[in-house]
Amino acid sequence: ENITAASTPQWRWSNTQCRAWLTEVLIVYGGRPSPVAHRLAGGFRGWGPNLYMKEWKEWNSWLGADGQAIFALLMEEHRKEGAVPKEVEIEH
Numbered sequence: 001e002n003i004t005a006a007s008t009p010q011w012r013w014s015n016t017q018c019r020a021w022l023t024e025v026l027i028v029y030g031g032r033p034s035p036v037a038h039r040l041a042g043g044f045r046g047w048g049p050n051l052y053m054k055e056w057k058e059w060n061s062w063l064g065a066d067g068q069a070i071f072a073l074l075m076e077e078h079r080k081e082g083a084v085p086k087e088v089e090i091e092h
Helices: 015-028 034-039 048-053 055-078
Strands: none
Touching: 015 034, 015 048, 015 055
């Protein structure tokens, strides 16, 4: 499966898949040069659930304005198929 900026991040994605999505988002939406996007995304720790469980302030302190926007994207995506299981409640 090809991961793009428009992909819905999946709950069971590996760390590598999460980093690939973050890289694409930073390039396509954030306008970051590829090497910068790869370096920033390389700082992501964890895997699928960690994307969704990070709070706004964590995204903000890590990536600033880009982090705020990524948090908003994740909140938009979290009810889509494969994202956050229905049994899991996320309160931010």
